[in-house]
Amino acid sequence: xxxxxxxxxxxxxxxxxxxxxxxxxxxxxxxxxxxxxxxxxxxxxxxxxxxxxxxxxxxxxxxxxxxxxxxxxxxxxxxxxxxxxxxxxxxxxxxxxxxxxxxxxxxxxxxxxxxxxxxxxxxxxxxxxxxxxxxxxxxxxxxxxxxxxxxxxxxxxxxxxxxxxxxxxxxxxxxxxxxxxxxxxxxxxxxxxxxxxxxxxxxxxxxxxxxxxxxxxxxxxxxxxxxxxxxxxxxxxxxxxxxx
Amino acid sequence: xxxxxxxxxxxxxxxxxxxxxxxxxxxxxxxxxxxxxxxxxxxxxxxxxxxxxxxxxxxxxxxxxxxxxxxxxxxxxxxxxxxxxxxxxxxxxxxxxxxxxxxxxxxxxxxxxxxxxxxxxxxxxxxxxxxxxxxxxxxxxxxxxxxxxxxxxxxxxxxxxxxxxxxxxxxxxxxxxxxxxxxxxxxxxxxxxxxxxxxxxxxxxxxxxxxxxxxxxxxxxxxxxxxxxxxxxxxxxxxxxxxx
Numbered sequence: 001x002x003x004x005x006x007x008x009x010x011x012x013x014x015x016x017x018x019x020x021x022x023x024x025x026x027x028x029x030x031x032x033x034x035x036x037x038x039x040x041x042x043x044x045x046x047x048x049x050x051x052x053x054x055x056x057x058x059x060x061x062x063x064x065x066x067x068x069x070x071x072x073x074x075x076x077x078x079x080x081x082x083x084x085x086x087x088x089x090x091x092x093x094x095x096x097x098x099x100x101x102x103x104x105x106x107x108x109x110x111x112x113x114x115x116x117x118x119x120x121x122x123x124x125x126x127x128x129x130x131x132x133x134x135x136x137x138x139x140x141x142x143x144x145x146x147x148x149x150x151x152x153x154x155x156x157x158x159x160x161x162x163x164x165x166x167x168x169x170x171x172x173x174x175x176x177x178x179x180x181x182x183x184x185x186x187x188x189x190x191x192x193x194x195x196x197x198x199x200x201x202x203x204x205x206x207x208x209x210x211x212x213x214x215x216x217x218x219x220x221x222x223x224x225x226x227x228x229x230x231x232x233x234x235x236x237x238x239x240x241x242x243x244x
Numbered sequence: 245x246x247x248x249x250x251x252x253x254x255x256x257x258x259x260x261x262x263x264x265x266x267x268x269x270x271x272x273x274x275x276x277x278x279x280x281x282x283x284x285x286x287x288x289x290x291x292x293x294x295x296x297x298x299x300x301x302x303x304x305x306x307x308x309x310x311x312x313x314x315x316x317x318x319x320x321x322x323x324x325x326x327x328x329x330x331x332x333x334x335x336x337x338x339x340x341x342x343x344x345x346x347x348x349x350x351x352x353x354x355x356x357x358x359x360x361x362x363x364x365x366x367x368x369x370x371x372x373x374x375x376x377x378x379x380x381x382x383x384x385x386x387x388x389x390x391x392x393x394x395x396x397x398x399x400x401x402x403x404x405x406x407x408x409x410x411x412x413x414x415x416x417x418x419x420x421x422x423x424x425x426x427x428x429x430x431x432x433x434x435x436x437x438x439x440x441x442x443x444x445x446x447x448x449x450x451x452x453x454x455x456x457x458x459x460x461x462x463x464x465x466x467x468x469x470x471x472x473x474x475x476x477x478x479x480x481x482x483x484x485x486x487x488x
Contacts, residue, residue, distance in 0.1 A: 131404065142394060142403065146470050148419035148445045149393075150386060150459075155414040159386065159459045160375065164417065166448040170399040172416075173408065175392035201392045204410040215394075215403045220471040226390050227464040229481060236480030237473060 002100060002108040003047050003129070005040040005178065006092035009033040009115030010052045010081020022225055023115045024060060028238045030072070031064045032225065035118035035238065037074045040111070043125035049076040050095045052088045052115075086196030086205070093187050100183070108183035112202050116225045117177060119237050124219050128180050131216035138181040138211065140203045141218030142173035176218040179203055185211065246344060246352040247291050247373070249284040249422065250336035253277040253359035254296045254325020266469055267359045268304060272482045274316070275308045276469065279362035279482065281318045284355070284422075287369035293320040294339045296332045296359075330440030330449070337431050344427070352427035356446050360469045361421060363481055368463050372424050375460035382425040382455065384447045385462030386417035420462040423447055429455065 009023040023033040033051070040047045053061050058078070065073060079095040082088045089112055100108060109132060113120065124141065131139040149172055153163040179202045186202065189209040199205045203213045221237050223230060253267040267277040277295070284291050297305050302322070309317060323339040326332045333356055344352060353376060357364065368385065375383040393416055397407040423446045430446065433453040443449045447457045465481050467474060 135404070142408075145393075145418070146468055148448070149389075150417050150419055150447075152415050152417060155412075159461055160379070162459050164386075164459060166419075166445075166451060167416075168399075169444055171396050172411075173394050173396060174389070175394055175410075200413055201410075203394075204392070207410060215406050215408060217403055221473045224390055229465045229484075232480050232484045233477045236476050240473075240476045 002103055003044060003111070004050060004096045004099065004108065004183070005047055005111045005113055006050045006052060006089060006096070007033060007036055007040070007113050007115045008052050008081075008085065008088050008092070010054050010085075010088040011116075012054045012056060012081075020060065021054070021057065022231075024057065024064060025231065027118060027231060027235050028242075030068070031061075032118050032234070033115040034068075034074070036113055036115055036120055037076060039120045039122050039125060040113070041074050042122035044129070048099055049074065050079050050092050050099070051076045052079045052081050052092050054081040084197055086190070086193075086199060089202060090190050093183075093190060096183060097187075105184050106182075109180060110183045110186050111178040111180045112186075113178040114224060117222055118225065118234055119219075119221045119223055120178065121219060121222070124222065125178060128178055128216050131214065132180040135214040138179065138185065138203065138206050138213040139216050140179040140201070140213055141176040141222070142215045143176065143218045143220060145169050145172045145174055173215070175201055175203065176222050176224075177201070179213075181206060246347055247288060247355070248294060248340045248343065248352065248427070249291055249355045249357055250294045250296060250333060250340065251277060251280055251284070251357050251359045252296050252325075252329065252332050252336070254298050254329075254332040255360075256298045256300060256325075264304065265298070265301065266475075268301065268308060269475065271362060271475060271479050272486075274312070275305075276362050276478070277359040278312075278318070280357055280359055280364055281320060283364045283366050283369060284357070285318050286366035288373070292343055293318065294323050294336050294343070295320045296323045296325050296336050298325040328441055330434070330437075330443060333446060334434050334440075337427075337434060340427060341431075349428050350426075353424060354427045354430050355422040355424045356430075357422040358468060361466055362469065362478055363463075363465045363467055364422065365463060365466070368466065369422060372422055372460050375458065376424040379458040382423065382429065382447065382450050382457040383460050384423040384445070384457055385420040385466070386459045387420065387462045387464060389413050389416045389418055417459070419445055419447065420466050420468075421445070423457075425450060
């Protein structure tokens, strides 16, 4: 079975602080997105990595790669980021099509991963691949919600004005990546979806086309680097993992 | 106005690793719960702290306190933890009643804080007190959900078997502490609630009695130390805050 990891590093924003988009900032001496690439390569030596980058940062990324020692460079295919997450995934799927060539598409597996999650472990990726093979359907990693949750009566109002109510936390899980799908299924769902901007992850695109997804266990350390503090957190976790 | 912080450190479990309950483990050279006590004292010099501890750990806690230099000791009133979170809050409220004595109970404010949140900042606590004064009602801190969320069809089934569906993340917020209430209101709600074990926080107890709560903005760093990795995260954030 051919295995592809589409790693999304297509954002161009600097909300998390710094001059560069967060996925290219250095963390423990390497660009943030490199850590996820390494985890996928460590999980399976046959994994082919498609890295989605905003074209405005192709040169910056190349400079970062050139600065790395030869033995730490990870093979990948570069792909143009889109204006939205969904467009980036679509572009990634087109790149996978090119890599597949004449190989049977029905046997390919695609893992979509958020490049801002550098702490994904090779073990978790392998657990996801196992779950995928057992279920035959798309599988996505989840974790129980740690905090109590409330539902707002309406989005985007000021907090002080917001009406909200408690929901039963035991009924909710937080979704992580990598989300893993049969290549052909994911392509079909992205083609048939009407308004792709409405979806925050791939599972919801697949479900909107009437397909089920199954769950597998994520990891609490597999955080999405979002706030400036998250760089401190990710660096501390990477150091601890390296035994420093 | 009299201000009381009930800091919940009543757990006796060691799920997060180590020999001692997590709230007593050392973090940056101090017991974890000490950091929250310090934040409340820093937020307001008049704050009275009620520390809820499982009676089986009174001696251990005293040893930890004795090991601290005099100038770092924070005044507090010790209170017996209950078998459940709700029982611990109820015990804390009884202790507050004793501290209030003949002072007018109608003018007291109670902040209930999870002792496993050492990163709460004095600034956030002051923001909460301001929100409380403006609203006159109970106020609780929330943050937008970072991860996509899914709702399970039923709790406590194995993940591989679970049926679930995507929910609109923009409609959900994650709840933190301190949650701040008029003392008398919180007492009344705890007295009138029928099955206290059903509630994961104080806001839901207050709402079950028919009262509204308002929201204020929490902080992403205000994590609840739950998993073993969270000690590494909390220590890194405390060090960064100290400018190390």
